[in-house]
């Protein structure tokens with residue numbers, strides 16, 4: 001079993017092994033003191049894994065309740081949080097009990113925020129079942145729901161007590177959901193690990209690649225838990241990706257937005273002389289190999305207008321993450337009014353004319 005420790009306060013482990021869902025209860029019992037769990041999942045994951053999770057927790061001595069909400073970004077709202085909080089209250093979850101997020105990144109974000117709010121904070125554990133959630137969303141304590149004006153605009157930093165990753169759950173992902181996770185995997189290579197890019201391209205063992213992504217994420221989170229500095233590197237492709245998700249009415253996957261967002265960042269960085277040549281072409285070919293989108297029907301000016309409401313905006317400036325060379329990205333502060341002209345060069349290549 002891979003055991004990676006995220007050294008925040010308090011530190012917690014991310015465990016990764018085939019078949020680990022069956023041990024989620026016993027592993028959680030070693031990490032928390034409560035013995036009443038509210039499993040939070042959506043109606044797509046529930047038929048696949050809720051019974052297994054319930055059995056695992058019950059056989060480890062937990063009283064088990066569950067809250068199942070409708071799948072989809074339109075349910076990542078304060079209304080769903082309120083329903084979950086009421087369900088926890090009705091189930092008699094106390095301050096020493098816990099929530100368990102079973103599912104993708106959306107479920108982890110939502111359950112984590114509810115755990116931060118319920119009784120001013122109860123423990124929670126993450127049991128990610130998507131590739132994207134395993135390599136990114138379940139680690140690091142970012143929790144959030146959407147507001148009508150944008151994605152993840154209402155949230156909190158709230159770390160889990162444990163993350164249990166069972167790569168077997170990836171077998172039930174649709175090709176598109178698996179691919180969106182690969183966009184985040186490729187992101188790690190692009191921000192800090194050229195060798196990882198080569199290993200992905202060679203199609204090396206995915207469990208080892210997932211472990212490396214978690215290791216990178218954990219190291220960055222330890223250095224900058226609250227996203228004031230280096231953690232922002234993890235947002236490569238996200239400023240434009242979130243804008244694309246919004247422009248598409250959330251009908252594209254997060255990782256699909258990130259894929260095109262990374263290409264906008266790479267292409268613009270190369271054109272402005274901020275990145276060595278070849279980075280854009282390699283990323284484009286790697287993302288295309290995963291059958292991820294490599295262009296969008298929206299023009300740069302539309303994407304820039306929608307990126308203005310990005311969380312990363314500080315007053316009149318935006319912190320962009322731009323590749324600088326193969327396996328290396330850096331933060332780049334840009335006056336918000338210059339964003340549209342900065343990415344206008346992408347029109348006709350990544351973005352539409």
Ligand code: GLY
Nearest residue numbers: 136140142231234
């Ligand atoms: N998903 C980016 C972060 O956790 O900072």
